[in-house]
Amino acid sequence: MIAEVIVDVAAATVDRPFDYAVPELWQELIVPGMRVEVPFGPRALLGIVVGTKATSDLTNVKSIVRVLDETPTYTQELLELSAYLSETTLCFQATALLAMLPAALKVSYDKLVIVESGPLRAYHGKKMSQLPTEVQQIILTAAKQADVTLQPVIREKKTSKTDKRIHLLEEQATFTKQASQQAALYSYIEEFPNALWSEIKQATGATSATLNALEKKGIIEVETIDVRRNPYEHLVQDIFVPSSLTEKQQEAVSAITAEAETGTFLLHGVTGSGKTEVYLESIHAQLERGRQAILLVPEISLTPMMVKRFKRRFGERVAVLHSGLSLGEKYDEWRKIAQGEVDVVVGARSAVFAPLTNIGIIILDEEHETTYKQEENPRYHTRDVAKWRATYHRCPVVLGSATPLLETYARAQKGVYRYLPLRERFGGELPPVDIVDMRKELERGNRTPFSLALIEGIKERIERGEQTVLLLNRRGYTTFVLCRDCGETLQCPHCAVNLTYHQHEDRLKCHYCGFEAAMPKTCPSCESTKIRQFGTGTQKIEEELAHLIPEARIIRMDQDTTSRKGAHEKLLDAFERKEGNILLGTQMIAKGLDFPNVTLVGVLAADATLGIPDFRASERTFQLITQVSGRAGRGQLAGQSIIQTYNPEHYVIQTAKQHDFETFYKREMQLRKLGGHPPFWFLGLITVSATHPLEAQAEAQQIASELRAFESEDLVVNGPFDAPLARLKNMYRQQVLIKHKGQEDVRTHLRDILARRQKSKTQVAIDLNPFVFM
Numbered sequence: 158m159i160a161e162v163i164v165d166v167a168a169a170t171v172d173r174p175f176d177y178a179v180p181e182l183w184q185e186l187i188v189p190g191m192r193v194e195v196p197f198g199p200r201a202l203l204g205i206v207v208g209t210k211a212t213s214d215l216t217n218v219k220s221i222v223r224v225l226d227e228t229p230t231y232t233q234e235l236l237e238l239s240a241y242l243s244e245t246t247l248c249f250q251a252t253a254l255l256a257m258l259p260a261a262l263k264v265s266y267d268k269l270v271i272v273e274s275g276p277l278r279a280y281h282g283k284k285m286s287q288l289p290t291e292v293q294q295i296i297l298t299a300a301k302q303a304d305v306t307l308q309p310v311i312r313e314k315k316t317s318k319t320d321k322r323i324h325l326l327e328e329q330a331t332f333t334k335q336a337s338q339q340a341a342l343y344s345y346i347e348e349f350p351n352a353l354w355s356e357i358k359q360a361t362g363a364t365s366a367t368l369n370a371l372e373k374k375g376i377i378e379v380e381t382i383d384v385r386r387n388p389y390e391h392l393v394q395d396i397f398v399p400s401s402l403t404e405k406q407q408e409a410v411s412a413i414t415a416e417a418e419t420g421t422f423l424l425h426g427v428t429g430s431g432k433t434e435v436y437l438e439s440i441h442a443q444l445e446r447g448r449q450a451i452l453l454v455p456e457i458s459l460t461p462m463m464v465k466r467f468k469r470r471f472g473e474r475v476a477v478l479h480s481g482l483s484l485g486e487k488y489d490e491w492r493k494i495a496q497g498e499v500d501v502v503v504g505a506r507s508a509v510f511a512p513l514t515n516i517g518i519i520i521l522d523e524e525h526e527t528t529y530k531q532e533e534n535p536r537y538h539t540r541d542v543a544k545w546r547a548t549y550h551r552c553p554v555v556l557g558s559a560t561p562l563l564e565t566y567a568r569a570q571k572g573v574y575r576y577l578p579l580r581e582r583f584g585g586e587l588p589p590v591d592i593v594d595m596r597k598e599l600e601r602g603n604r605t606p607f608s609l610a611l612i613e614g615i616k617e618r619i620e621r622g623e624q625t626v627l628l629l630n631r632r633g634y635t636t637f638v639l640c641r642d643c644g645e646t647l648q649c650p651h652c653a654v655n656l657t658y659h660q661h662e663d664r665l666k667c668h669y670c671g672f673e674a675a676m677p678k679t680c681p682s683c684e685s686t687k688i689r690q691f692g693t694g695t696q697k698i699e700e701e702l703a704h705l706i707p708e709a710r711i712i713r714m715d716q717d718t719t720s721r722k723g724a725h726e727k728l729l730d731a732f733e734r735k736e737g738n739i740l741l742g743t744q745m746i747a748k749g750l751d752f753p754n755v756t757l758v759g760v761l762a763a764d765a766t767l768g769i770p771d772f773r774a775s776e777r778t779f780q781l782i783t784q785v786s787g788r789a790g791r792g793q794l795a796g797q798s799i800i801q802t803y804n805p806e807h808y809v810i811q812t813a814k815q816h817d818f819e820t821f822y823k824r825e826m827q828l829r830k831l832g833g834h835p836p837f838w839f840l841g842l843i844t845v846s847a848t849h850p851l852e853a854q855a856e857a858q859q860i861a862s863e864l865r866a867f868e869s870e871d872l873v874v875n876g877p878f879d880a881p882l883a884r885l886k887n888m889y890r891q892q893v894l895i896k897h898k899g900q901e902d903v904r905t906h907l908r909d910i911l912a913r914r915q916k917s918k919t920q921v922a923i924d925l926n927p928f929v930f931m
C-alpha cells in the first residue's frame with residue numbers, strides 16, 4: 158500500500174505529493190487527512206496524507222516512519238480546500254494545509270547529529286537547530302556522504318493539560334489523629350465527588366504526598382483526565398432574553414435562512430441597525446436545523462462584549478478562536494471543534510478553516526476590514542475561502558458592514574450578491590456629524606490639537622455624567638527622532654523607515670522588524686546634543702488634553718497601553734464602569750464598541766489617511782469616520798460626532814458627514830474607473846526582494862519584460878518601481894504590478910514565472926489580490 162503525502166519542506170522545488178510505502182502495521186489504519194512523519198533526503202519531516210493507492214510507478218519508495226494521528230486532522234473537505242488555495246493563490250499545498258492548523262498541531266522536527274569520529278566530532282549529540290547556519294550546511298553535506306547520521310527528534314509542543322479525578326473506594330474510612338490531612342481530603346471528596354485535584358489541593362491544603370498515601374492504602378483511586386482550558390470562564394452568564402426583531406431585521410433573517418438557500422448576501426446596515434441581532438437569529442435558525450455556523454469578525458472587535466453576546470445566546474456550544482489565546486487555549490478550542498463538541502465558531506481570519514463538518518451559515522462581520530486578507534502565503538481573502546466552503550456545504554454566506562467594500566457593493570448592484578439593507582438605527586437616529594475646519598482654529602490662535610467646539614463638547618459631557626470617545630487617526634500621530642543641527646532622522650538600520658521613540662521605556666523601536674535601541678544622547682552623525690523627538694504621539698495628546706480639561710479622567714488605548722495580554726479588555730471594562738470619562742485611542746477603538754453612555758465622538762486628524770499612496774486611501778478614510786461616528790448615541794441618549802480636518806470640502810469628509818454611502822460610492826467608482834483601479838481591473842502584485850538593490854532591480858526588470866510579452870488591451874504591466882517599503886529587514890524591494898480583466902491564464906503566466914525562480918537568489922512573492930500596499 159502506498160500513501161500520497163504532501164511534505165512540509167520549504168526547499169521543495171515541485172508542488173506535488175510524494176509516494177511513501179505504508180508498513181503492514183498501519184495499512185488498516187491510515188486514511189487521508191492524517192499527519193505522518195516521513196524521511197526526506199537526510200531529514201525527517203511532517204507530512205500530510207492526501208490519498209492512498211495500491212502501487213507506485215516509482216521504484217525505491219521509502220516508508221512512512223510514524224503515524225501522528227489516530228483520527229484524521231484534516232477532513233476531506235479541508236484537503237480539497239488546500240488544493241484550491243494552492244491553485245488560486247499560487248502557494249504550495251503544504252503551505253495551505255499548515256495555515257489551517259493551530260500552531261500547536263504544526264509539529265516541527267529537529268535533527269540530532271550523530272558522528273563518532275573525525276573533524277565534526279565536536280557536534281556529536283547536538284541538535285541541528287542549535288548550530289549556526291554555516292555549520293548546519295557543512296553537516297548536511299557530510300550527511301549526504303554518510304560520514305554523519307542525522308536522527309530525527311520531534312518537538313511536539315506541550316499542549317494538553319491534565320488534572321486528576323479522585324474516586325473513593327471505601328465508603329467509611331477512619332483516620333488517626335496524625336493523618337488529619339488525609340481525613341480532610343477524604344471528607345472533601347465525600348462532599349464534592351466531582352471536584353478536581355487542582356481545586357481540592359487549594360481547598361484542603363493537601364499535597365501529593367497525602368494523595369499517594371491514600372492511594373497506597375487503597376482508599377481512593379486516582380484517574381488522570383484531560384481538561385480543557387476555558388479562556389472565557391470568567392464571563393458572567395446573564396439570563397438571556399431574545400430580542401423581537403424589527404420588520405426589516407426579520408426580512409433579512411427570512412431571506413438568509415430560506416430553505417436550501419445557498420447565495421451570498423450583503424447585509425448593508427448602518428451602525429447600530431442590529432446586524433449582530435440578524436447574525437444571532439440566522440445562526441439560531443440553522444442550529445435548529447441541526448447545522449453549524451462560523452461567525453468571522455476582525456481581530457480587533459473580538460471584544461469580550463461580542464463574545465459575551467454569543468456565549469449568552471448559544472452557551473457552551475460556542476468556540477472562540479483568536480490570536481490573544483495561549484497556544485494551549487487555542488489547541489483546546491480547536492479540539493472541541495474537531496470533536497464535534499461545539500456548533501458555533503466565533504473567530505478572526507483563520508477561524509474560516511474551523512474543522513466543522515455540517516456548516517449551515519458563514520458570516521463575515523465588518524467585511525470591509527483589511528485583516529480579512531492574509532498578507533503572507535497563502536495570500537487568501539477570507540471571503541473567498543468562506544464562499545468556497547459554503548459551496549461545498551450548500552449554505553449561504555453573509556457579508557455584513559455599514560461601509561461595504563466598493564467591490565462588494567458593486568457585486569450587490571449587479572445582482573451577484575443579494576442586497577439586504579438596514580437603513581435605520583435600532584431605536585434612534587444616526588448621530589449628527591459636525592465638521593470642524595482646523596485651518597480656522599489656527600487663524601483664531603488655537604494651536605492645540607483640539608478645536609474649541611470639541612473641548613466645549615467634552616466639558617458638557619463630563620458635567621452631564623456622559624462619556625466621550627476620541628479617535629486619534631494613527632497616521633497623524635507618528636513620532637520620529639531628529640537632530641536639529643544636521644537634520645539627520647534616526648532610521649532603522651534594517652528597514653527604510655524612521656524609528657519611533659517609546660517614552661515609557663525610553664527606547665527606539667522599528668515597528669516593521671522589531672529592532673530596538675537605546676535613545677542616543679548625541680546625534681550619531683554630527684554628535685550634537687540637540688537630538689529630540691518630533692511629531693505628536695498619543696501620550697503627548699493625552700497630556701495636552703489633561704491640561705486643557707483638568708477634570709478629565711482619560712483612559713488611553715494604543716499599542717503601548719495594550720501590549721500585554723488582557724490589557725485591552727481591562728481598559729474597556731474600566732471605561733464601561735465609568736472609571737474614565739474619556740476613552741482616547743487609535744484605530745483600535747473605532748469598531749465594535751457599544752457603550753450606551755457615550756454621547757460624543759471626536760476624530761482628530763480625520764484626513765491623515767487621505768494622503769497614503771494607495772488607491773483605497775479615500776475608501777479607508779470614509780470607513781474610519783463612519784465607523785467611529787457610529788459609536789456615539791447607541792443607548793437612550795442622543796449622540797454627536799465632531800470631525801476635525803484640514804480638508805473640510807473633500808468629498809470623503811462631506812459624504813461621511815451626511816452618512817451618504819451612495820454618493821460616496823458613485824464618486825469613488827468614477828475615480829476608480831478613470832484611474833484604472835479595482836473593481837474595474839484585477840491586480841497582481843509581484844514583489845522581488847534581494848540583499849542587493851541591483852539584484853532586486855535586475856530580477857524585477859526581467860519579470861516585467863517576461864510579462865510584457867502578454868500585454869494587450871486587457872493586460873497591462875506597470876513597473877518595476879520601488880516598493881512603498883523599499884527596504885525591509887535588510888532586503889531591498891522592487892515591485893511589478895499587473896492589471897488585467899480577470900483572464901484565467903494570468904495565473905498560468907505567473908505560476909511559470911514563480912517556477913522558473915525556485916532556485917534563484919532573490920525572493921519572489923506574488924499576490925493576486927493585493928489589499929494593503931507595502
Ligand code: ADP
Pocket residue numbers: 400401402403406426427428429430431432433434435583751791
Ligand atoms: P450593529 O451590529 O448593526 O452595529 P447591533 O446588533 O449591535 O448593531 O445593535 C445595536 C444595539 O441595538 C444593540 O445594543 C442591540 O442589542 C440593540 N438592538 C438591535 N436590534 C434590536 C431588537 N430587535 N430588539 C432589541 N434590541 C435591539
Ligand code: ZN
Pocket residue numbers: 640641642643644645680681682683684685
Ligand atoms: Zn546631527
Ligand code: ZN
Pocket residue numbers: 649650651652667668669670671672886
Ligand atoms: Zn526595521
